[in-house]
Every structure is written in C-alpha cells, then in structure tokens.
Amino acid sequence: MTEYKLNGLHCNKCSINLEEKLNQFTTHTKVSVDYENSKLLLDESDVDIDQIKKILEFEKITMSEMDDTNISSEETQTVNDSHGHKHGHHHGIESIMNQKTSKKMMMVFSLNLIFSAGEFIFGFLFNSIAIMTDAVHDLGDALSIGLASYFEKISTKEANDQYSFGHLRFSLLGALITSVILLGGSIVVVFNAVPRFLNPESVNHEGMFWLSIAAIAANGFAAWLMSRGESRNESAINLHMIEDVLGWVGVLIVSIILNYTDWYILDPVLSIAIASFIIYKTWPLFKETVEIFLEATPKHLSRQKIEDTVLSVQGVTNVSHLHVWSIDGNEHAMTVTISTPKEEMSEIEAMKERIRADLSGFSINHTTIEIVYDPKNTLTKD
Template sequence: MSHNHSHSHSHDTKNIKTAFFLNLVFTIIEIIGGIMTNSVAIMSDAVHDLGDSLSLGLAWYFQNYSKKKRSPSFSYGYGRFSLLGAIINSVVLVVGSIFIFIEAIPRLVNPQQPETQGMMILAVLGVVFNGAAVLRLKKGSSVNERVVSLHLLEDVLGWIAVLIGSIVMHFFDIPIIDPILSLGIALFILVNVYKNLKQTIQIVMQGVPDDTNVKEVERRLLAYPEIEDVHDIHIWSMDGEYNIMTAHLVVKNKEKLLELEPLKKKIREDLEELHVEHATLEFESVHENCDVID
C-alpha cells in the first residue's frame, strides 16, 4: 500500500531575518540610550526587545532547521525544535523582568529624573524600527510571521506610551512616571511569557490542540455510512501549527476493507477542515478483537 503524505510548510525566512536584524540593531541602540538617559523605562523596553530579538533569531534558525528531512532518530521531522526557542526565550524574558523589578522598585521610593529629550528620540526610533519590522512581516503568509508581527505591533504601542511619558516628564517634574512605565512593561512581558509557556507546555505534553475538538472529529467520522464505530482517537500537535491524529475506525462491511482508498481520501479532506494535517487511520471489521490502551 502506498502512502502519499504531502507536508506543505512555509519556509520563507526572509521576512523574519529582516525583522531580526532591525530588532537587534535597535536593541543595541536602546541599551546604550537607556544607560545614557538614566531611564529604567528605556532599559526595561531594551530587555523586552532583547527577548524579541532572541525570539526572532530562534524562529529564523529553527525554521531553517525544520527544513531537514525526517531521519531515523526524528521520524516526524524537526518541527518540534521550534518549541526549544520558545522555552529559551521565556527564560530570558523572566530573568530580564526580575532585573527590571530590582532596578525600578527603589526608584518608586526615590525617583530620579531621566534625560527626557534622549527618551523622546529613542521612543521615536522605537516606533520607526518596530513599525518597519511589522510592515515587513505583514507581507508574510505563515502563521509564524503573523504571530511575530502582532508581537512587534505591541512593541510599537509600548514605545508610544514611553514617548507620551517622556513628553509629560519634559514639561512637568513627575520623575515617578519612569519607574511606573518600566514596571508596566515588565508586567506586560510576564503576562505574555505565561501565555506562551502555557501553550508550549500544552504542546510538549501532547495535549489536544486548542483549534481541534475530539468530539467534533468523532462526530464527523461517525457520519460516514461505512463506519460503525470510532475509538482510540489521539490528536496532538508537532509545533503548534501542524496537528497529527491516529484513530481506529470500525467498518460495517468486512468486504468494504478492500475498497477504502476513496473513503480514506475523503476522511483526510474532512479532517483538514478540523485542523488535523496528518492522520493515521486503522480500519477494522465489526467482529475484530482490538486491544487498545486507555
């Protein structure tokens, strides 16, 4: 029996590569600028952008790495390596956020006036650099590019907040705005890290993907007149985008087992609508004894 599995992954990394270099160059400018302006808000956003640069760099590296063909060691291919990037990135952002809290909390008690003109210039540069990266990634079609684009759009909004804060501090003596902004950015980072880690752990633990419903898959399979029963359904995701399923399908008529090619094709098309890209289906007759592990 021949199996024709077509895996259509987008490997266009050009947009991610451009966004990575834009982000990295700006992060270096930002770290220097944060020290020169004495602003913890700028430094906290530098940590955020460093995390973004790392995330983009790892996405670029692992997207290239996932081009490797499946091997005896990795029979499903290398797609899951992208999750390593997400975990490393999360650890870096948590450490960075702790550093921000250590720096910013004493300044709530004893605020220091930052150099507001430098902050304004950096904020404008932040909007320009991150905005350019967003526009670049918007041209991409992959889910990876869209997610990173949304993340960088959040950065643009963060820089608009820093710009407004620096303008207010320039005209009014309210230096406490700086540590308040930095703590807000740090909390925002930690909330996003929690969401990303939760999703990553769900994939690593082979949980059912959020966009797939086991009951709906079962209902759709039982709608076929040839199928008597469905059991031992397992659905998991390789990397958050590519979902895999195995299932045992009991066929009503034993003779029908010889005529299953069109049925399998139709079932796989149906399952693709339910976000299952790869399905392994085992057909059985009604009286066949099937030992499955619950």
C-alpha cells in the same frame, strides 16, 4: 481533464514523488500534482482511478472533488505544455519566501543588537532605569530573534528518517524560546521598575525624547517587517517589536511630560503597565505552543465531534484509542482503532477512505486507522 482537491501534501518533494508514482498508470496524458494549490489534474479516461486512489490512500492523502471540475482542452494543453517548469517555478517561489523570511529576521536581529548596545550607553548617561531595562530586554530580543531565524530555516527542510513528520516544529521551538524570553524580559521590567516607583529619581528628559523618536522609528520598521509573516515564529517576533514600540512611546510621553513637570514616577508606572500588557498578550501564545509540544488535542477541535464523525461512517461499530494532536498548529494527525463486521477488503478500504475524507474537514491529514474485525458485533457501541 478533471481537477481534484488534495489534502495531506506536506512538502514539495513529496508531491514530486507522488506525481511520478501516479504517472506510472497513464498512457497518453500526464497526471499533474500542483503542490502550491493542493490540486490533482488528470484525465479519467486515460487512468485507472481505483489505482490512483489506492496510491493516495497509501500515502495518506485524501482526494475530493472540486466545485468546478471540468477544465477546457485549451487549459489542459497549457498545463501539459508548462508541466516541465511547474515544479521549478514553485521551488523558486518557496526559496524566495524562505530567503525573505530569513533576511527579515536577520535585519530585525541586527537592529535590536545595535540598539541594545546604544541603550546601555544612553541609559547610563541619562540616568534612566526605563532605558536601561529596555536595553536588557532588547538584548534578549536580539538573542531570541537570532535563534528564531536559525530555527525558521531548519523548519523548511523536508522530512527524513529522523524527522518523519518534517521539521515544522523547529519553527515552534523558536516561537517557544522567543515567548519565554519575552515573558522573562517583561518580568525583569516590573522588578526593576518597582524600586523606582517607590523612590523616583530625576532623568535627562531631553535625551530620552530624541532617543525615543529614533527607537520608535527603528522598532516600528521592524514590527512592520514581521507583521507580513505567517508563521508562529514571525508572529512571536512581531509581538516583540510591538512591545518595544509601545515601550518607547511610553518613554516619549514621559519625556514630554517631564519637560514641564517633575513627575518622575510616571516612568516606572508606564514601564509596569506596558510589561503587564505584554505578559497578558504573550501568555496565550506560550501556553498554546507548549500544548502543541505536549501533543494535546488542539483546543479548537472537539474530540467528541471527531469520534462522532468516525462512528457515522457506515460499517464502523465502535471507536477506541482515538488520539489527535497537532504537528505545527495548522496541520493535525490522528490514530484510531475501529471495529467493524465487514470482512470484504473492498468494503474496508472504502470505509477507511470515507473516514479520511470526512476528517480532512478538521485539518487532520495524517491518519492511522487500525481495524478490529468483529463479525458478531461484540464491540458495537451502545
């Protein structure tokens, strides 16, 4: 048995369908597609490898050799014996992970909603503009987290006729909305803190102290939950929680100092400083998410290097209309037109296969390559 690395598998359903297609060209053994690890396992003596490659090319999936391609017969038997429950096992893991993410978001949503209501009440009772402002911000957090949770669930859906690339960008939409609310909430903090900076007022520092202890514990727990996630959506929410923890640490410090002094100006000063820090941290996330929606070339990719990579493939004489964009920030797509003097279909197919294999190193797994036949090398790049 030989093991290959697959690039371009973007959903479990697709891997199941692919496996069914590939197994039409075997006689005694089974071709196994491991979606979780992006691997293909097959017996080259029992399949037509050219047919396998042709199917993968049609599905825009590239296949590359692993460092250790030889699997023992015992391991092979284990794979074949366990084949019947392989996909069900992965579906279970995927389902559990999605459920965990959703549950975490709903828990954080509930914490923020309850705490924002409490902050409005205690902020009024303690005459603290910092607490009242944070109450507005926490309410915005709760609303944005609720939306983010909804979009995160949608993002796990498979591709369909309307969303041919899948629903991955719905997670980005949640991150975008969360970032906007985070930026807006921080600006509100600044605008509400400035008048207090110019005209400080006394506050109930003892009430602020105990409320800040409870808030740090609640928001710290929420931040810990979201720090274990991997999506941009969860990262944006985690930033929310960190902001809230920092804000309440500021309130705690101010309450302690005010217990011994009357430096009430510290409250708005800390609020402005924390809000400015959050704006500084949130802006790059907001900007990058907007760039993905606008289909800009991912900033960590060099369009020139990609063009040079395509031109380096034997038979390619020129490149035009090269467009690279990101689907969700991790997986990228590309369309390109190339010219070539080659006319044999087998040579053209080999050339396209080489291009796709080379581009997989850029995390470009969705490629559309248009060929312009140029026998006289009219289009050859100088």
